[in-house]
Amino acid sequence: MPTDKPILVVDDEPHIRRVTELSMKPLGHRVLVASDGQEALNIAKRENPCIILLDHIMPNMDGREALDQLKTDPHTRDIPVVILSARGQLAVGHYKGFEAATLFVSKPFSPTLLRREIQRLIA
Numbered sequence: 516m517p518t519d520k521p522i523l524v525v526d527d528e529p530h531i532r533r534v535t536e537l538s539m540k541p542l543g544h545r546v547l548v549a550s551d552g553q554e555a556l557n558i559a560k561r562e563n564p565c566i567i568l569l570d571h572i573m574p575n576m577d578g579r580e581a582l583d584q585l586k587t588d589p590h591t592r593d594i595p596v597v598i599l600s601a602r603g604q605l606a607v608g609h610y611k612g613f614e615a616a617t618l619f620v621s622k623p624f625s626p627t628l629l630r631r632e633i634q635r636l637i638a
Contacts (some may be wrong), residue, residue, distance in 0.1 A: 520544065520562075520563060520564055520565035521544055521545040521546060521547045521564045521565070521636075522539045522542065522544045522545070522546050522547070522564055522565060522566055522567075522568070522633070523546075523547045523548075523549065523555060523558055523559060523561055523562070523564040523566070523567045523568070523580070524536050524539065524546060524547070524548045524549070524568045524579045525548070525549045525550070525551070525552070525554070525555040525567065525568065525569045525570055525573070525575070525578075526548075526550070526568075526572075526599065527550050527551060527570060527572075527573040527574060528565045529550075529623065531548070531570070531599075532548050532631070533567055534626060535599070535626075535629070536545075536548055536625035537626070537631050538627075538629055538631060539568075539619060539630065541630065541638070542630060542633065542634055544637075547564065548575075549560060551570075551573050551574060551576055551579075552569075552573060552575065552576030552577060552578065552580055552581030553576045555567065555569065555581050555585075556581060556584055556585065556588075556591075557575075558588055559585060559591045559594060560588070560591060561595070561618065563590070563591075564594060565594070565595075565613055566589065566594065566596075566597065566617075566633060566636055566637050567585070567595070567596045567597070568597045568599055568620075569581060569582060569596050569597065569598055569599065569602070569632070570598075570599050571600035571601075571617050571638040572597055572600070572601070574587040578598055578611075579606055581628055582596055582598070582615055582616060583615075586615040595618075595636050596615070596616050596617055597603040597616065597617055597619070597620060597636070598616045598618070598620070599620050599624070599633070600619065600620070600621060600622060601622040603619070608629065609625045617636060618636065620632070622629075
């Protein structure tokens, strides 16, 4: 039976969004998806997810701007945010502007390892 709070997956690439969504399903939460930062903000305010997996580079509103807005809004600031990035330097700690993120994951990622990390963060 799904738990109350969903997981929000945000990525502009449909195949990455789908792989991430399928990776999260075994955790027992509803999985919501968004294709850009603005859509993610709208869903986060409405659905109050337990965690957000947020792509770094997206059109319209990128991950950095979305993270900033999530963390300054009283309704969303306490939601853990995991940044997914094809830019390896983010994953090893050079993440200026992303200090408010809970975790960094490099793409491509192992679905099993990502699921394990997300489970640890929402436990």
